[in-house]
Amino acid sequence: MLSLRSVSAGYGSFRALFDVSLEVAPGEAIGVVGPNGAGKSTLMRVISGMLRSFSGELAFEGRSLTHLPAYRIVEAGIAHVPEHRRLFSKLTVEENLRIGAFLPQARRNYAERSEWVYALFPRLLERRRQLAGTLSGGEQQMVAIGRALMSKPKMLLMDEPSAGLAPLVVEQVFNLVRRIREEGFTVLIVEQNLQQVLEVVDRAYLLEVGRIRLSGSAAELKTNPMIQQAYMGL
């Protein structure tokens, strides 16, 4: 569904990604894991069109994304849940969702889509007139996911959904991810929290200093001695 072939990217003369290749099949949940500064967020920015790659190929459902601006990529069916949620905190929950349905075809189906999101996250219905900035961390993550789902995407990119949240809330957020999976969305999730993310994804890639070091099924990675030692403290 989504494929990256030897993508390199960075900022000015600084290179953050070197020849990254990865493949996501429809219905799969894929994790990209790695420490701080590995290039995970850069990878996300490249896929969502916020950053141009230096070289390499990026394709979604057989269509090249390499030169598309960000809004076209959303149109193609990839929605982005940004790191730290980045809600419009001075707007209400409902307004945040409305903006998520900004694309013309999503706007037409606004009523139906918002009903669907509220059914998925009933908590948001209770809070819908509240300013997004006043919600708790977990609720904000719900709004961020709901906002992304409003465009009726085929695939969801999640950038560090656990960032800046308390351990208990992290647990809740990963439950949300599981729910999204059950709804049949293809998910690509970038995370530092290996232990948690390997519980919800099918496969994962380990990114280190801009290169893919390892890849395999979640079960394989969980038992990989190198990962256990370096990332799980076992």
Place this chain on the structure above:
Amino acid sequence: MMHEANRRIAPLILAAFGLAVVPFVTSDYVLHIAIQILLWGFVYTAWSLMGKFGLVSLGHGAFLGIGAYVSPLLWNYAGLTPWLGIPIGVLMAVLLALIIGYPCFRLRVIGHYFALVTLALSQVALLTIVAARDITGGSLGMTPRAVGHSWYALQFPEKPYFYAIALVVWVFGIGVWHFVDLGTGRAALDAIAEDEGAAAAIGINVMREKLRVTVASAALTAFGGALLSQYFMYVNPDTLSGIGVSLQIVFAAIAGGMYSAFGPTAGGLFTIALPEILRISMGTNFVGAANTIYGALLVIFIIFMPRGIIGLVERRLAAAPARI
């Protein structure tokens, strides 16, 4: 929602009636002030289309200047009627807005940096007008060739005519403000103002939305400039272009309240009535007093009334707490 609309319509009808009878009951002097308030109010409204979405332009003096100069120049040198000259001026302002806006938005020049880029723009416009003194009259200004009462030349020595034109144009400006406020672009622009990156990530074409509102704002400002020069029958770089004018626009829109439809007009009332009152009460004893008072007031407004005069009134009137 519904009864709020009803509650608003009655005073609007009263106000429209009031505005329509003004020329029949007042002197030319009051009419002169009213025309200026309406035309400047229109310009301030045009500025607030951008301002309320965090696009603080200090370059609107340039758009105003283009609108004010192009039509009289074409009239004086080519005999072209303002009916064509004004659209040409507006078109040139739009072109300039695109030339400035596109690279700014492409390179994500936002906030203070955007203000600085546009600040330079208004100074360039002023210097260009002064440098081309052979045709523009430089700092001395210029006068469109007067032909007396003429629809063709859009010249009306009788004030009620221009009052009617100013009123129609001002209503049109308020209409555009509402159109933008209620349109789908508004949510997008709100989102962009808060977090451009997040807005782009959820599928908003940031460039297009920003350019659209910038072009609309520049076009209306140039149109206002054209009518001001047509009314005064005199254009001068210091009163219709340059940084001073740009700052006056920003001040009036903020003081009046750029988040409310009538805020910028209230700003116009304030900035035009205040110097008149000072002039009448103090004569020429304190020539610079108006500017000093402006400066002091601007500080007070920004600190204590960030939503302006009308914003404060609205908040007092609203039973429910206003959204910040």
